[in-house]
Amino acid sequence: MTTWVHVPQNSDFTIYNLPFGIFSADGKNPRAGMAIGEQIVDLSVLAKANLLAVEPRYFLQSTLNDFIALGKPITNKVRLEVQKLLMEEDSPLKSRPDAFMPQEKATMHLPVQIGDYTDFYSSLEHATNVGKMFRDPENALLPNWKHLPVGYHGRASSIVVSGTDIYRPKGQVLPKGAEVPVFKPSGRLDFELEMAFIVGKETQLGESIPVDKASNYIFGMVLFNDWSARDIQKWEYVPLGPFLGKSFASSISPWIVTLEALEPFKVSGPEQDPEVLPYLKIEGAHNYDIDLEVTLAPEQSDPQTICRSNFKYMYWNMAQQLAHHTINGCNVKVGDMMASGTISGKDNTAYGSLLELSWGGTKTIQLTNGQTRTFLEDNDTITLRGVAERDFIKVGFGEVSGKILPAKN
Amino acid sequence: MTTWVHVPQNSDFTIYNLPFGIFSADGKNPRAGMAIGEQIVDLSVLAKANLLAVEPRYFLQSTLNDFIALGKPITNKVRLEVQKLLMEEDSPLKSRPDAFMPQEKATMHLPVQIGDYTDFYSSLEHATNVGKMFRDPENALLPNWKHLPVGYHGRASSIVVSGTDIYRPKGQVLPKGAEVPVFKPSGRLDFELEMAFIVGKETQLGESIPVDKASNYIFGMVLFNDWSARDIQKWEYVPLGPFLGKSFASSISPWIVTLEALEPFKVSGPEQDPEVLPYLKIEGAHNYDIDLEVTLAPEQSDPQTICRSNFKYMYWNMAQQLAHHTINGCNVKVGDMMASGTISGKDNTAYGSLLELSWGGTKTIQLTNGQTRTFLEDNDTITLRGVAERDFIKVGFGEVSGKILPAKN
Numbered sequence: 001m002t003t004w005v006h007v008p009q010n011s012d013f014t015i016y017n018l019p020f021g022i023f024s025a026d027g028k029n030p031r032a033g034m035a036i037g038e039q040i041v042d043l044s045v046l047a048k049a050n051l052l053a054v055e056p057r058y059f060l061q062s063t064l065n066d067f068i069a070l071g072k073p074i075t076n077k078v079r080l081e082v083q084k085l086l087m088e089e090d091s092p093l094k095s096r097p098d099a100f101m102p103q104e105k106a107t108m109h110l111p112v113q114i115g116d117y118t119d120f121y122s123s124l125e126h127a128t129n130v131g132k133m134f135r136d137p138e139n140a141l142l143p144n145w146k147h148l149p150v151g152y153h154g155r156a157s158s159i160v161v162s163g164t165d166i167y168r169p170k171g172q173v174l175p176k177g178a179e180v181p182v183f184k185p186s187g188r189l190d191f192e193l194e195m196a197f198i199v200g201k202e203t204q205l206g207e208s209i210p211v212d213k214a215s216n217y218i219f220g221m222v223l224f225n226d227w228s229a230r231d232i233q234k235w236e237y238v239p240l241g242p243f244l245g246k247s248f249a250s251s252i253s254p255w256i257v258t259l260e261a262l263e264p265f266k267v268s269g270p271e272q273d274p275e276v277l278p279y280l281k282i283e284g285a286h287n288y289d290i291d292l293e294v295t296l297a298p299e300q301s302d303p304q305t306i307c308r309s310n311f312k313y314m315y316w317n318m319a320q321q322l323a324h325h326t327i328n329g330c331n332v333k334v335g336d337m338m339a340s341g342t343i344s345g346k347d348n349t350a351y352g353s354l355l356e357l358s359w360g361g362t363k364t365i366q367l368t369n370g371q372t373r374t375f376l377e378d379n380d381t382i383t384l385r386g387v388a389e390r391d392f393i394k395v396g397f398g399e400v401s402g403k404i405l406p407a408k409n
Numbered sequence: 410m411t412t413w414v415h416v417p418q419n420s421d422f423t424i425y426n427l428p429f430g431i432f433s434a435d436g437k438n439p440r441a442g443m444a445i446g447e448q449i450v451d452l453s454v455l456a457k458a459n460l461l462a463v464e465p466r467y468f469l470q471s472t473l474n475d476f477i478a479l480g481k482p483i484t485n486k487v488r489l490e491v492q493k494l495l496m497e498e499d500s501p502l503k504s505r506p507d508a509f510m511p512q513e514k515a516t517m518h519l520p521v522q523i524g525d526y527t528d529f530y531s532s533l534e535h536a537t538n539v540g541k542m543f544r545d546p547e548n549a550l551l552p553n554w555k556h557l558p559v560g561y562h563g564r565a566s567s568i569v570v571s572g573t574d575i576y577r578p579k580g581q582v583l584p585k586g587a588e589v590p591v592f593k594p595s596g597r598l599d600f601e602l603e604m605a606f607i608v609g610k611e612t613q614l615g616e617s618i619p620v621d622k623a624s625n626y627i628f629g630m631v632l633f634n635d636w637s638a639r640d641i642q643k644w645e646y647v648p649l650g651p652f653l654g655k656s657f658a659s660s661i662s663p664w665i666v667t668l669e670a671l672e673p674f675k676v677s678g679p680e681q682d683p684e685v686l687p688y689l690k691i692e693g694a695h696n697y698d699i700d701l702e703v704t705l706a707p708e709q710s711d712p713q714t715i716c717r718s719n720f721k722y723m724y725w726n727m728a729q730q731l732a733h734h735t736i737n738g739c740n741v742k743v744g745d746m747m748a749s750g751t752i753s754g755k756d757n758t759a760y761g762s763l764l765e766l767s768w769g770g771t772k773t774i775q776l777t778n779g780q781t782r783t784f785l786e787d788n789d790t791i792t793l794r795g796v797a798e799r800d801f802i803k804v805g806f807g808e809v810s811g812k813i814l815p816a817k818n
Contacts, residue, residue, distance in 0.1 A: 116566050121649060135648075142647050147590050148581055152649035153562035153656070157525050157740050158614055167615040169737035172557055172686065181556050183686045205567055205658060206576040206817055232737065238551050239544075240530060240561035241650020247562070247739040249614060277581065277592045328578035328641065328653040329817065331566050408615055408738065 003086040004094065007037035012387060012396020015086060016264075018079050019220070019255035019397075020064055023106040030109045032059035032067060034082055035255050035398070038103050041082060045099040051085060051092065053077050063113040064256070068200050068219050069334045075200070075219070076260055108254035110161045111222075112198055112335040117159060117250075118325060119194075119226060119339045120151040122316035124270065126344040126352060133360045134234070146274060149316035149324050151341075154226075155247035159337065161254050162400040168378060168407040169248035171232040185407035186229035188361065189376040193294050193352030193384055195311055196224040196339035197318050198256060199332045206329040211282045214319035215259060217332065223253040223292075223384045223400040224339045230355055230375070250339075253384070253400040261395050265289045265388040267312050276320070279327055286317040290388045290397075292343060294352070299379035301369040306357060309343050309350040311386070378406045412495040413503065416446035421796060421805020424495060425673075427488050428629070428664035428806075429473055431518040434510065439518045441468035441476060443491055444664050444807070447512050450491060454508040460494060460501065462486050472522040473665070477609050477628050478743045484609070484628070485669055517663035519570045520631075521607055521744040526568060526659075527734060528603075528635060528748045529560040531725035533679065535753040535761060542769045543643070555683060558725035558733050560750075563635075564656035568746065570663050571809040577787060577816040578657035580641040594816035595638035597770065598785040602703050602761030602793055604720055605633040605748035606727050607665055608741045615738040620691045623728035624668060626741065632662040632701075632793045632809040633748045639764055639784070659748075662793075662809040670804050674698045674797040676721050685729070688736055695726040699797045699806075701752060703761070708788035710778040715766060718752050718759040720795070787815045 003015040013019070013035040023040050024030040033040040044059035046052050053074060058067040068075060085091050093099050121127055124141075127150075131140030144150065160166075168189055172181040200219030203209060209217055226246060233245025269287035290311040295303035316324075321338060342352040351357045354375050357365055364372040376382070381404075386397040412424040422428070422444040432449050433439040442449040453468035455461050462483060467476040477484060494500050502508050530536055533550075536559075540549030553559065569575075577598055581590040609628030612618060618626055635655060642654025678696035699720040704712035725733075730747060751761040760766045763784050766774055773781040785791070790813075795806040 116564055143583075143588070144581075144590070144644055144647065148645060150645070150649055151652055153564055153652070155525055155562055155739060156565075157742050157745070158738075160614065164614075167738050170617075171737045172553075174552075179552070180683070181553070181686070183688060205569065205573075208579075208817075229737070235553055236557060236559070237648070237650075238553065239646070239650070240559055241646075241648070243560055243562070244734070244737040244739065247734075248737040274589070277590070279592060324653070325656075328580050328638070328657040329567075329576050330564060330653065330656040333566050336566070408617075 001087060003036060004091065005036050005039060005086055011037050012398050013037055014394050015083060016393050017257060017261050017395040018083055019257045019261070020111065021255045022062060022064060022109040022111050023101065024109065025101065025106065027107050030062040032064055035103065036086055039100045040103055040106055042099050042101060045096065046082065052081050062109065064111050065113050065335045072200065072216065079258060079260070108161055110159070111254060111256050114156040114159055114337045115333040115335050117154045117156040117337045118151050119154045119341060120149050120316065120321050121341040122149050122314050122321065123341055123344050124315040125313065125346055126342040126356065129344060129351065129356045147276070149321045151321065151325070152241045154250070158247055159250045159252060162251055164251060164402060165405050166227055166249045166402045167405050169229050169232065170407050171229065171244050172235055173231040174235045181235055186232055188230035189404060190228045190230055190354045191294065191382045192226035192228055192342040193292055193307060193309060194224040194226050194339045194342060195221055195386065196252065196337050197221050199334060199336040202333045203326060203331050205331045207326065207331065208329060209322050209326045211280060211319050211323035214322040217322060218259050218318060220256040220258040221262065222256055223386050223397050225251040225382060225384055225400050225402060226339060227251065251400050251402045253397050255398050257395060257397055262288050262388060264390055264393050269312070269317050270315050272315070279323055280320050282319050286319050287312045287314055288388065290386050293385045295383045296373065297381040298367065298369060298371055298377065303383060304368050306365060307350060307352055309345045309352050311343055313343060313345050314340060376404050378404055380404050410496060412445060413500065414445050414448060414495055420446050421807050422446055423803050424492060425802050426666060426670050426804040427492055428666045428670070429520065430664045431471060431473060431520050432510065432515040433518065434515065436516050439471040441473055444512065445495055448509045449512055449515055451508050451510060454505065455491065461490050471518065473520050474522050474744045481609065481625065488667060517570055519568070520663060520665050523565040523568055523746045524742040524744050526563045526565040526746045527560050528563045528750060529558050529725065529730050530750040531558050531723050531730065532750055532753050533724040534722065534755055535751040535765065538753060538760065538765045556685070558730045560730065560734070561650045563659070567656055568659045568661060571660055573660060573811060574814045575636055575658045575811045576814050578638050578641065578653070579816050580638065580653050581644055582640040583644045590644055595641055597639035598813060599637045599639055599763045600703065600791045601635035601637055601751040602701055602716060602718060603633040603635050603748045603751060604630055604795065605661065605746050606630050608743060608745040611742050612735060612740050614740045616735065616740065617738060618731050618735045620689060620728050620732035623731040626731060627668050627727060629665040629667040630671065631665055632795050632806050634660040634791060634793055634809050634811060635748060636660065660809050660811045662806050664807050666804060666806055671697050671797060673799055673802050678726050679724055681724070688732055689729050691728050695728050696721045696723055697797065699795050702794045704792045705782065706790040707776065707778060707780055707786065712792060713777055715774060716759065716761055718754045718761050720752055722752060722754050723749060785813050787813055789813050
């Protein structure tokens, strides 16, 4: 497939991709768009010109929730309609410069209003690493881990779009050997390399999503950085789980890549042993081969790759996560976001957090500018990227980037 | 203060109370109202008649969020305007029967769209009881408990209004002595007696609410039943906290009692020792003396009181909860709900859950109909009530009630 729009060789936003997002010029009148090459297709302009199966009002909102709620038969149709318009020689869009805005001139917004946000913990390597460091190296995984996709509810209000600065959080930490906590800015600020999916179809209270129907309920995916303050987390998290160590901010990439665009990149996941309970059992390939990369850029220094991982490593897949989440009758809503948990690989260059890369702060990471890191310093910028490529088909996520500002007084 | 509206002796909804809620006739056109005696004052009718400081559109919505977001100077003014209209002899409402609907004819709805829901764990007696049962009787409280109000993020989508039936959840549980979990309907279904406050004023990411300003950010309170499946919870909750054991449903009372109506019932809380960090330190009386009661009604049997407790027992108060929640810069939004955690007293008749009342299922609770309980049976109805009374001033919460239906197939 080829488009008449210029798509640079290295672009994530090919004619195979066509992700949805919310954009504006200068923050005014946010509306729905689709990324192609270095451009944004303004879907409201296309709808007003009667080129799409959907009324303009669905694209003239500051979130995609109402559009997504129309359901996959409609949203997929719109994506294919735009694809056709971007491919055909006699496309009416060729004479409509008002239907395009260069990405470099646009402000990107959170693409959805997030109702509830759930964070899973589905990488075997990450859970094992954390268990070794925080608990018992001989019994790193807790007994439930291989029987269910462990997860917890996170804070939705503090999820922000790529480019938003992050203040270093303050909180209670327990100094080594002390019995009484002190109050201070976090000294062990970290990123977590994750991906998240966005729920596209609601369920009613009491209803469960069968594991083999789960993909019908997933609209698409984004990159997700689950910023974490390890010292705050360590002191607060027993017995009810992470709270302020995570809730100060999470960052997502602005473009939602549809599950349909990711279809060519399906692969089998790791073997699950012991066998899972029937409600979690699913045949076929349900992981996705998406190359992931994290760069760290100190102030006025070049970004440097500190991790290369892949979404295919996940032990629990998204279908299992969603089936598990709803097996108790918990309802889901359009716009709910469910993150994977840190995506670590086997190799120590594939660890998706500084906690693992610095092994709990015991190893320093050498940077090319001569500095070292164990955890994040003020003014460091972390950027996550994700790209799937196969047989000349390329579908990328763009990036999610965030800079650490000093703690507020 | 007296009103010309008939208020029965036992009514929670006196002229001192005037809580806000969302009601409808037959579920159609939900709108904002205020409870007085056995009536609902239709605030949209009053606004249309130019009797209130606010435009009708704020009362013609299915949630109170936009109204609450107007801020306390406005919302308090509206409450006092209605109070005056319900007291004065020559009130224009006396000739407006269309401004009233009997509560028995109304359907009550969720009063707010809940953005994020947080559940604290702020009763010393409850945390101690659970610690004794689940962990170590000699070290029941974990080291952080007296230094910070422990809390976790809960599921907002499954919060329902009083009267909604609750399906018994299914999930993974680990049979005693087994190493592998089984999938079944929960056998240890429980209620939790809690109260919750609703955030009335938003903050920005990076901002913290000072403990002595916290009451400006609290619009009002409701009764909260945090239904819990103890067997699911026990197997899943390490290391990231409660998830499916709680997320199948929580129930709230429909009327939001304002913090201003609760002002006469402020009392000092328990002494906090060790001393708390400065950001949690607050002088004066910040607990509330609210009598709480739980009844259990088996199918076709009378309700029976199984617990009497009081909100004043809380170790951590709401101002401290909100200050702690935001100390890391986590932003809050109008409509966020923050629950207290189970409110247990010292005496074993004041335990706010069946887990504690049956001491982990080891003691049976005798019912007057000859039956016994350790945990909830299908078709049991649990009702929580809360009333504050002092010097002839009475402010009640009404009730939150829910019936357990058998697990869905």
